[in-house]
Amino acid sequence: ISSYGVVKLAIEKYLVQYKSLYGLNPLILRLSNPYGPFHYSMRQGICNVAIEHALQETPLTVWGDGSAQKDFIFVEDFVKVLFLLLAKQEACKSQCVFNVASGQISSVNNLLQVVRSLIPSFTWHYAEASALDVSRFELDTTLLLSLIGDFTFTPIEEGIKRTFEWTKKKYPK
Numbered sequence: 001i002s003s004y005g006v007v008k009l010a011i012e013k014y015l016v017q018y019k020s021l022y023g024l025n026p027l028i029l030r031l032s033n034p035y036g037p038f039h040y041s042m043r044q045g046i047c048n049v050a051i052e053h054a055l056q057e058t059p060l061t062v063w064g065d066g067s068a069q070k071d072f073i074f075v076e077d078f079v080k081v082l083f084l085l086l087a088k089q090e091a092c093k094s095q096c097v098f099n100v101a102s103g104q105i106s107s108v109n110n111l112l113q114v115v116r117s118l119i120p121s122f123t124w125h126y127a128e129a130s131a132l133d134v135s136r137f138e139l140d141t142t143l144l145l146s147l148i149g150d151f152t153f154t155p156i157e158e159g160i161k162r163t164f165e166w167t168k169k170k171y172p173k
Helices: 005-021 047-056 075-087 090-095 108-119 142-148 156-168
Strands: 028-031 031-036 060-063 070-074 097-100 105-107 124-127
Touching: 005 028, 028 075, 028 156, 031 047, 031 075, 031 156, 047 060, 047 108, 047 156, 060 108, 070 075, 070 108, 070 156, 075 097, 075 142, 097 142, 105 108
Parallel strands: 028 097, 031 070, 060 124
Antiparallel strands: 070 105
């Protein structure tokens, strides 16, 4: 629904074309909403941005009413999945596009409450959502799981806590 998505899909199509023309073996990963340590943007990534606002004691602006549901994936889980896929390069030659997500859907409001459980003074306010905002973001990971097997993803509460512990080290006491 956005030009950003159209451009990403076009790039995927070019990579598949290069596969047929030049023998390139791309591994295309469609990643859900990653969060965790070493995320530095204050503009994208609601999990990390919420933690930063909470630690800075500034209110967060939430686009929409917070009911939007998203699949959040802890960055360490993504890295483990990436290495599992790289170890199965032969299997990835026939199929090169994989959705990578935790399968754990959480509303933005739920995520904000998890952050508030760590920093009770955390506040936010709502602003009008854009017509391009997605109300539910969920990826089908059937193909991924058929290739990597049984994988336990980090629950969002644990991932947020670990992200909070990493992030708060940046702030003097």
